[in-house]
Amino acid sequence: MTSTSYDYIIVGAGTAGLSLAVRLAQSEASVLVLEAGVDTTAVQEIQVPGLFIKNIGHPDRDWAFFSKPQAHANNREVFLPRGKGIGGSSTLNFMQWNRASSWEYDAMESFGMEGWNWKNMLHYFKKSEIVIASNDLQEATMLKLDPSAHGTSGPIIVSPPTQISDVHLPFLKGFEELGFPVNQDSSDGDNLGTWTGLVSIDPAKVTRSSCASAYLTVKTSLSRLEILTGAQVMRIAFAEDSVTGGLAVAEGVEFTRDGTTQMVTASKEVIVCAGAYQTPQILELSGIGDKHLLNEHGIETVVDLPGVGRNLRT
Ligand SMILES: Cc1cc2nc3c(=O)[nH]c(=O)nc-3n(C[C@H](O)[C@H](O)[C@H](O)COP(=O)(O)OP(=O)(O)OC[C@H]3O[C@@H](n4cnc5c(N)ncnc54)[C@H](O)[C@@H]3O)c2cc1C
Structure with missing residues (x-):
């Protein structure tokens, strides 16, 4: 990370985050992408389409979530794979x-x-x-x-x-x-x-065309785009006066990397692209969600928004 402030901070270098980051950086904005996983772009099992199954459940490439016991599925805990690392679920998906x-x-x-x-x-x-x-x-x-x-x-x-x-x-x-x-x-x-x-396969090389392989090629010409791996965002930081004024304005994010907690600010926007499971998680950790649930976990409510983290259909 070359600065402590960027125009845009994007959380998650997955399908949405990476493509958005490249498009914003093409408009001359400075962009920092924070990705919790590592750089898996050189991994053969990701590149070779026929080996896709090897990535499912792999600790560096898949968050490998499980649902809570599902009452309508004989109380089974359902396996929910989710891509991790540069490219996110586009490195794990079925193309x-x-x-x-x-x-x-x-x-x-x-x-x-x-x-x-x-x-x-x-x-x-x-x-x-x-x-x-x-x-x-x-x-x-x-x-x-x-x-x-x-x-x-x-x-x-x-x-x-x-x-x-x-x-x-x-x-x-x-x-x-x-x-x-x-x-x-x-x-x-x-x-x-x-x-x-x-x-999404390159027929000439017979390799996966993931968001990573596609947009990182464009990135090489973009000096104002930085991607930091191993950076797990813990919460969105809000401008204090904006919270007390009733309209919370995100001014940065707090993340952990190599065991230390760091803060980085955005002059324009914080954009959370951490996927369907972790975007609501980050919102809740930041105080945006159902105030009763947040209270239970000792999180101060910034915006009472009961729909956050609910109604997921997979
Ligand atoms: C097994 C599987 C098969 C699929 N098959 C297909 C298919 O064949 N065709 C299709 O169109 N779609 C498929 N999909 C769905 C598709 O891949 C996803 O819908 C899409 O990639 C989601 O993009 P996203 O940007 O929302 O999230 P993701 O691409 O998952 O990106 C989220 C990123 O955020 C990062 N992140 C999460 N939390 C944090 C945090 N706290 N701090 C920093 N970074 C964080 C993650 O590591 C990840 O890199 C499949 C998905 C899976 C899991």
Whole structure:
């Protein structure tokens, strides 16, 4: 870390955090990314798609959470893998590169999220990817990609799967005979039907195209972006007068690294991208959550927001 203050501090170097960090740094902002895990980018088992299973449960690559006993699953504690290290869950995931249908994105806007609609999202979907699809695979995959729905110069390398099982085509054709036409490009705003999914794999090297492999390549040209590994964020620090004034303003974060606690401040924003399980955890540790729960754990409430950490669906 070369400074104690940055324009933006991003918590988590995963799919959201890393891509956002690079885009912000491209706009000349100074950006610090704090990542609890280590740099796993050179690990072969992450790079080679067929070895993906070796990463699940690995202590350096997976937080390997377990749920509480689930009443509706015979009280089982369900295993919940979650990527750790630069690239986050994009280094651990199954590389399926899918999009929802246009009406699902449009529904977000109708729920009040202004600008979150298919048309706007499509712009960023395209910006994120470069699709490399050889015509040779068309017959085996029944894919016919719509060029207007795909990117040609983004950092994530996307391709049709090259390993296709013998049952794949008969499966698609069987459904066709039953009256369900094959969807030749499920990424164009309509993903209904049967289809061959694209994957985030570089077909030339047959390696995983993770957020790390993709965005770190862009990072090399960005001197105002720093990534600190082994830095576990413990809480968001709020400007004191803002808390007493009723509108809490984040001014930095507290994190631990090599056994010491450090503080770093942000002149513009603190952005928490610690994933679906740990983002709410950090909010709660910072005093944003259900005040009764926070009281139980001796955490002073900054914002009473009972929805934090609830309603998770996996
Ligand atoms: C096993 C598995 C298979 C999946 N398969 C697919 C698939 O095939 N296709 C698909 O589209 N999606 C898949 N997903 C989902 C997809 O990978 C995730 O939705 C996506 O990566 C989440 O991005 P994120 O930025 O929210 O979180 P993450 O990418 O998980 O990033 C969060 C980062 O924050 C860090 N962090 C957490 N707490 C702290 C802290 N306190 N301080 C500092 N850093 C912290 C973590 O170490 C991590 O690096 C899969 C996920 C898993 C786990």
